[in-house]
Amino acid sequence: MKKLSSLMLMCVLFAGILAACGTDEGDSSNGADGNDAEKKELVMGTSADYPPFEYIDTAEGDDIIGLDVDIAKAVTEKLGYEFTVKDMDFAGLIQALQSGQVDFVLSAMSATDERKESVDFSEIYYTSKHMIVSQAGSGIESVEDLAGKTVGVQLGSIQESKGDELAEEVDMTIESRNRIPELIQEIKAGRFDAAIIEDTVAQGYFEENEDLDGFTVEDADGGYAIALPKDSELTEEFNGALQEMIDNGELDEIIKKWFEGE
Template sequence: MDRRTYLKASSGAVAALGLAGCLGDSGGSGSDDNGDNGDGEKTSSDGKDGADGGKIIVGSDIPYKPFEYRKADGSLEGFDPAIAEAVFKGQLGREYEFQKTSFDTIIQSLKNKSFRVIMSAMTITDKRAEKVDFSDPYFTAYQTVAIRKGGDIGKLDDLKGKTVAVQKGTTGESAAEDLKKEFDGSLSIDSYDQITGAFNALSNKQAVAVINDNTVNAQFVNEKDGIVFLEGKGEAEKQGKKAPPYLTLTVEEYGIAFRQDDDELRKKVNDAIKTIKDDGTYDEIYGEYFEG
């Protein structure tokens, strides 16, 4: 499947999926540390019972538009909830519920059995794979740089000596740290609990750029006048990918995360992902949220 690069201006595939539970914040990339559910809301089950037929509790960090967020009426919206509906309800015949959790503690919360799986725009990395097992990839993303239009940043090197904003525990934060090493330490990184904090810092001129997943940056670029992508050639083109028309720092794959003793469910989910890709369901969902 060709990689698409632009967000739709408005998306609304799953406004009423009937998902109970909490919000979360997400962050296209994830965490590796200790944590809790993050909002005081508890669940009595991790979705696993003797017959393995219980409700599947899904840990997620919200808001992380367009992957998971709440609409004004409180209903859950986003690409990840739509994929969950197709996989868990449509293919596996299982009830499911999204539960809010902080992204920088989400893996430890999974290991503590606060929920059954993680769906939170989480990038598959070797470091995370030491602690959880991932499904087959279901989304390709790039780390990108959002900047103010007409500012002092015209190329990547212009970030030297400046401050960039990221979300804690994400691969955007990791990409910024790698860039800091490349700049011999000449870069300041402000890390925020939620991506909205990073975007606010850019708008308020507390940072010159936000480093984050392309689709989430695109949402901000589309909605805010005066915010654009930093242009240039990057990692996607180096790897021979169908590169988007802006700078890419990394090429990444998202996966659903499972505890390392949950092989049976993981295999069923992999089969379900393959099915929705083969039968066109995935493309329909994708088209609701992304252009191209």
């Protein structure tokens, strides 16, 4: 009798274990279905020190805003994604993309041949020029005037490459910093004689600092594009959305908003 009771008890326990396993499997399946149903979210990498492309207006709040953020919002909405913005130094953006910390980069990044070896780029959405920025009255009015001077550039930027190129023509010292405001402060402090900055970004600093002046040099290599992981399926999706914005005038409206205040 005791043996029979023990056998029945074991059967009950075994049935309970099977039921529990069945419940766990069902819960796991439901969870997977739930995850598939959730809206996809991407992480955008940027360096928020580059108005009007990406920056924080501290008078308005802590959000990163700008032309690139608006483009990211428009593109991701068209493709059915949500996105968040991750701020970091410009020089670390490609590494962050390669390591999977971010899904795409929108940070006024030029699509140079060198960068194309590491990442994919979308179609060009904006072209720019370089500007040599210095203290007003410095006497620096041409590239030749930079001879013997110390010139600042943003680390990892197309302007850093331009600085190295100009240094082969004119004897100057090139020093890099992580952020554009650092370059401006170094000029004001007298540690830099000048800095090479993208022209529309420089214009913003001229409006806020009457003691700064500058002149443009030849067009920057390439143009600004969205950077994505090498061989990413997102590249084709982003290009399709971006081309649609170019064709219907939406991209022009975003650019006018940030450069003309419309």
